[in-house]
Amino acid sequence: MKFESGTRRKAIEYEKDLVQYWKKHKTFEKSVEQRPKDTAYVFYDGPPFITGVPHHGTLLTSIVKDAVPRYWTMKGKRVERVWGWDCHGLPAEVFTEKKLGIQDKRDIGTKISLEEYITTCRDNMVQTGNLWEDTIDRIGRWVDFRGAYKTMDKNFMESVWWAFKQLYEAGKIYEGEKVLLYCTRDATPISKAEVAMDNSYQQDTDPSVYVYFKLVDSDEYMLAWTTTPWTLPANLAVAVKGDIEYSLLQCAGKKFYVATEAVDRVMRDEKHQHLAYNVVKKIQGSELVGKHYEPLFADRGETAHRVLDAHFVTHEDGTGIVHEAPAYGEEDYLLCKENNIPVLSVVDENGNYTEGQWQGQNIWDVNKEIAKSLVAEGKALKIEYIRHEYPHCHRCGTKLMYRAHPSWFMDIDGQRSLMLEQNAEVNWFPEHIKHGRSEKTIESAPDWNLSRDRFWATAMPVWKGVDTGGVEQVKVIGSYAELKELSGVELEDYHRPWVDDIEFDLDGVHYKRIEKVMDCWFESGSMPFAQFHYPFENKEKFEASFPGDFIVEYVPQVRAWFYYLSAVNNGLFQRVPFKTALVHGTIAGNDGRKMSKSYGNYTDPNELMDTYSADALRFLLLGSPLLGGEDFSLQDKDVQDVQRKLAMIWNMYDFFTMYAAVDGWEWDGSLDDPLEKLQNPLDVWVVSRLHQMQTHIVQHMDAYNLPEAMSEVLPFLDDASNWYVRRSRRRFWKSEDDGDKGDAYRTLHYVLVRLSIVLAPFIPFLAEELYQKLTGGESVHLLDWPAIGAVDDLVLDAMAQTRAVIEQGLAARMQKSEVEVQVKVRQPLASLTYTSEQRLVDFYESIIADEVNVKEVTWQSGVKLAVSVDKNITRALRREGMMREVIRAVQNARKQAGLQVDDRIVLHLLAGDTELQKAIDEHREVIQAETLTQTYAEAGEDAFCTETTIDGAELAIALQKA
Numbered sequence: 001m002k003f004e005s006g007t008r009r010k011a012i013e014y015e016k017d018l019v020q021y022w023k024k025h026k027t028f029e030k031s032v033e034q035r036p037k038d039t040a041y042v043f044y045d046g047p048p049f050i051t052g053v054p055h056h057g058t059l060l061t062s063i064v065k066d067a068v069p070r071y072w073t074m075k076g077k078r079v080e081r082v083w084g085w086d087c088h089g090l091p092a093e094v095f096t097e098k099k100l101g102i103q104d105k106r107d108i109g110t111k112i113s114l115e116e117y118i119t120t121c122r123d124n125m126v127q128t129g130n131l132w133e134d135t136i137d138r139i140g141r142w143v144d145f146r147g148a149y150k151t152m153d154k155n156f157m158e159s160v161w162w163a164f165k166q167l168y169e170a171g172k173i174y175e176g177e178k179v180l181l182y183c184t185r186d187a188t189p190i191s192k193a194e195v196a197m198d199n200s201y202q203q204d205t206d207p208s209v210y211v212y213f214k215l216v217d218s219d220e221y222m223l224a225w226t227t228t229p230w231t232l233p234a235n236l237a238v239a240v241k242g243d244i245e246y247s248l249l250q251c252a253g254k255k256f257y258v259a260t261e262a263v264d265r266v267m268r269d270e271k272h273q274h275l276a277y278n279v280v281k282k283i284q285g286s287e288l289v290g291k292h293y294e295p296l297f298a299d300r301g302e303t304a305h306r307v308l309d310a311h312f313v314t315h316e317d318g319t320g321i322v323h324e325a326p327a328y329g330e331e332d333y334l335l336c337k338e339n340n341i342p343v344l345s346v347v348d349e350n351g352n353y354t355e356g357q358w359q360g361q362n363i364w365d366v367n368k369e370i371a372k373s374l375v376a377e378g379k380a381l382k383i384e385y386i387r388h389e390y391p392h393c394h395r396c397g398t399k400l401m402y403r404a405h406p407s408w409f410m411d412i413d414g415q416r417s418l419m420l421e422q423n424a425e426v427n428w429f430p431e432h433i434k435h436g437r438s439e440k441t442i443e444s445a446p447d448w449n450l451s452r453d454r455f456w457a458t459a460m461p462v463w464k465g466v467d468t469g470g471v472e473q474v475k476v477i478g479s480y481a482e483l484k485e486l487s488g489v490e491l492e493d494y495h496r497p498w499v500d501d502i503e504f505d506l507d508g509v510h511y512k513r514i515e516k517v518m519d520c521w522f523e524s525g526s527m528p529f530a531q532f533h534y535p536f537e538n539k540e541k542f543e544a545s546f547p548g549d550f551i552v553e554y555v556p557q558v559r560a561w562f563y564y565l566s567a568v569n570n571g572l573f574q575r576v577p578f579k580t581a582l583v584h585g586t587i588a589g590n591d592g593r594k595m596s597k598s599y600g601n602y603t604d605p606n607e608l609m610d611t612y613s614a615d616a617l618r619f620l621l622l623g624s625p626l627l628g629g630e631d632f633s634l635q636d637k638d639v640q641d642v643q644r645k646l647a648m649i650w651n652m653y654d655f656f657t658m659y660a661a662v663d664g665w666e667w668d669g670s671l672d673d674p675l676e677k678l679q680n681p682l683d684v685w686v687v688s689r690l691h692q693m694q695t696h697i698v699q700h701m702d703a704y705n706l707p708e709a710m711s712e713v714l715p716f717l718d719d720a721s722n723w724y725v726r727r728s729r730r731r732f733w734k735s736e737d738d739g740d741k742g743d744a745y746r747t748l749h750y751v752l753v754r755l756s757i758v759l760a761p762f763i764p765f766l767a768e769e770l771y772q773k774l775t776g777g778e779s780v781h782l783l784d785w786p787a788i789g790a791v792d793d794l795v796l797d798a799m800a801q802t803r804a805v806i807e808q809g810l811a812a813r814m815q816k817s818e819v820e821v822q823v824k825v826r827q828p829l830a831s832l833t834y835t836s837e838q839r840l841v842d843f844y845e846s847i848i849a850d851e852v853n854v855k856e857v858t859w860q861s862g863v864k865l866a867v868s869v870d871k872n873i874t875r876a877l878r879r880e881g882m883m884r885e886v887i888r889a890v891q892n893a894r895k896q897a898g899l900q901v902d903d904r905i906v907l908h909l910l911a912g913d914t915e916l917q918k919a920i921d922e923h924r925e926v927i928q929a930e931t932l933t934q935t936y937a938e939a940g941e942d943a944f945c946t947e948t949t950i951d952g953a954e955l956a957i958a959l960q961k962a
């Protein structure tokens with residue numbers, strides 16, 4: 001194969017062409033299919049939410065989801081990559097509601113039929129899915145979009161039903177009532193994990209109020225404290241702690257109890273002034289337990305309005321006496337249940353009171369008003385405003401409430417130890433996630449609320465009926481066939497509302513579906529098997545691909561998708577469904593803040609890729625601290641910087657093709673390691689360095705440490721370009737091939753092709769373009785990862801020592817002392833002496849002489865490397881230095897005169913002093929050769945003339961084309 005010069009293309013050109021090329025030639029499909037099925041490397045794609053648009057964060061994940069599978073494909077694995085879509089759940093519904101102008105849940109079924117609502121949800125999911133493909137293509141990610149699974153697919157949902165039934169029958173799913181975070185706009189419980197993941201806590205200022213509860217048949221009160229005045233209409237008890245001391249205070253004609261330790265803090269007004277009071281007596285909390293008090297609002301019957309003993313009460317907050325509304329607090333709920341106090345709700349699903357003086361009003365609207373009215377009526381001592389982090393709905397922003405809500409739960413507690421055990425089996429990167437974030441998530445996870453009171457999701461496959469004895473019966477369905485057998489009904493679509501219409505009779509009981517739908521995280525957690533419609537289809541395929549080899553997502557997914565995958569699959573299969581989990585950090589904007597359109601702190605990814613290339617963006621991100629789980633601020637200039645450094649590859653390519661074209665050098669088609677056949681230590685060195693870098697990549701890619709794997713790439717490019725090619729230039733200039741020139745070609749070609757192969761997983765476009773241009777091959781991505789070639793340690797050591805001597809030699813030249821002056825690098829010096837254990841052979845010493853510009857290199861035996869330079873400049877050396885300056889001045893003049901590099905010239909030099917003239921006269925032949933001077937002669941009228949100064953002497957130059 002022969003080469004042409006000037007064949008380099010711009011990144012934007014070849015990147016866009018290659019996307020089409022790969023599609024046309026089905027390169028991705030071929031790369032998968034050429035690997036046997038029994039070498040599967042299983043990658044699970046965490047589906048992005050379909051309503052989102054691709055942004056830097058999703059691109060980052062996509063880049064990793066591309067680089068790692070490409071690497072393992074080259075290593076001989078069959079890595080199928082199928083896109084997935086998360087289609088269900090609250091985000092999709094909020095998205096649809098915005099489009100339809102729906103204000104709250106009550107509009108669904110009234111303003112718009114449920115049927116129309118669901119159909120709109122589905123249509124939106126189909127439309128927005130198409131936005132992604134272009135951007136994912138542009139970043140170079142290979143993934144099968146056409147075979148993408150969707151969580152709203154009929155088959156996917158059937159696998160989810162199957163999983164639910166399996167877990168239910170194993171006793172791992174139960175129905176119960178718990179106090180949960182709840183969004184009143186969306187009228188559904190929200191999981192703490194969801195709120196934590198999107199960091200939906202906000203700083204709120206809320207009133208807290210100190211309320212008097214009058215003990216029955218007494219003139220004494222309990223002073224209780226609450227931060228949620230809106231829950232007071234649902235008050236059913238107050239709680240103290242039996243083993244702490246309470247003081248009965250007399251203040252402004254009223255006697256009331258406060259925990260002794262809290263008295264000083266409580267008895268100050270808003271200006272922190274002490275209120276006047278007397279301590280009447282002190283008693284233990286246990287003496288208060290069991291007393292009855294008069295209801296603040298409605299009377300809730302005999303069991304209510306008692307003082308209870310609660311372990312969670314402390315004197316550190318409030319008064320040491322706590323108001324209890326069991327429907328609206330987790331601890332309250334458990335305490336009241338224990339004490340047989342019924343749970344009472346005064347608020348509907350939209351957060352409006354269903355009774356009393358605030359009936360029909362929203363809890364947050366009257367929260368402050370309730371507190372104020374109690375103070376005004378003398379029923380409360382005071383109000384204090386507190387600032388705290390309070391959870392808001394991660395989707396609609398509504399302030400959340402806690403409320404007791406009947407739900408279906410998965411028993412996490414029962415499988416916690418298994419999950420912990422399995423978590424320890426995972427290869428986490430970075431490793432600290434294992435016993436850090438992941439373990440802590442599992443340790444503290446509550447039972448999982450699987451049910452949502454919504455519409456657009458997999459329907460919960462639970463039917464209920466009441467038998468003749470009045471006992472509730474439950475039937476959980478695990479497949480569409482099972483449902484058909486019972487009901488005779490088969491549907492095209494098992495979403496609500498259609499599935500709600502299916503009813504059946506069994507053993508004399510009439511069953512109807514409960515209205516609840518599934519938490520969409522249960523679907524995400526089911527993707528390893530549901531994507532294959534397991535166990536209804538693809539049984540073998542699933543079993544062979546479980547657990548998966550590799551997953552990657554950003555840090556918050558440790559608490560979300562990774563956790564839910566683990567929960568579902570440990571429940572079903574008693575094992576964690578992934579072997580390696582890579583966790584990356586978050587990309588911040590150029591000011592270090594969260595990327596935000598309103599901050600204007602980032603450039604659109606497509607623009608960035610068009611300006612600097614997709615490869616540069618990939619390279620920067622893959623090599624950044626992000627892949628060590630840390631956050632990283634993305635600066636455009638860093639992408640630009642990477643692009644410039646990667647351009648070293650193209651500069652070497654240009655150099656190679658330019659000379660190969662001139663010399664007609666031909667490549668013999670071999671990609672074999674040439675090391676053994678190479679003679680010139682420069683060639684041996686650069687090939688060894690390349691093989692060293694490849695070893696480094698393999699070592700760290702196998703350990704999923706991407707930044708470390710890539711850390712040697714740019715240093716190698718610098719070595720290859722600024723050392724190997726620079727030192728080898730003259731070898732390509734030679735007119736005759738003495739064998740060495742051929743070796744130089746073979747070496748540089750080998751280095752560039754091998755680079756294209758080992759960089760293919762990271763910068764697939766540049767790698768492909770380079771590979772095709774240098775080999776004419778179909779695709780670098782169809783190659784096997786090459787065996788690591790030989791490394792010549794002796795040459796590596798010698799070159800390292802050579803470069804160290806040069807570095808110190810140049811530094812010595814630059815050093816100024818009292819008697820010495822700084823010496824220009826062009827001024828030749830007499831000698832350099834280095835001290836080391838072993839003498840370098842002539843080849844290296846001549847490199848030193850050339851680089852440091854000394855006439856002679858001498859060696860002294862010694863333990864430590866030391867370098868000294870003889871800076872005594874003799875008259876002869878000085879004249880030689882002047883000669884170098886003259887040559888440089890003439891070269892500049894040639895450029896200014898607009899001459900071509902190979903134009904021969906007529907030259908006339910006129911020196912302003914005798915020393916300079918002598919320097920010119922003594923070195924006439926060298927000057928002539930270096931400046932392509934044909935003859936020295938007086939210049940003609942159209943000659944180019946210029947003047948310069950050398951060592952204080954004037955030099956006039958006149959030249960023209962010969």
Ligand SMILES: [Zn+2]
Pocket residue numbers: 183184185186393394395396397398
């Ligand atoms: Zn909401």
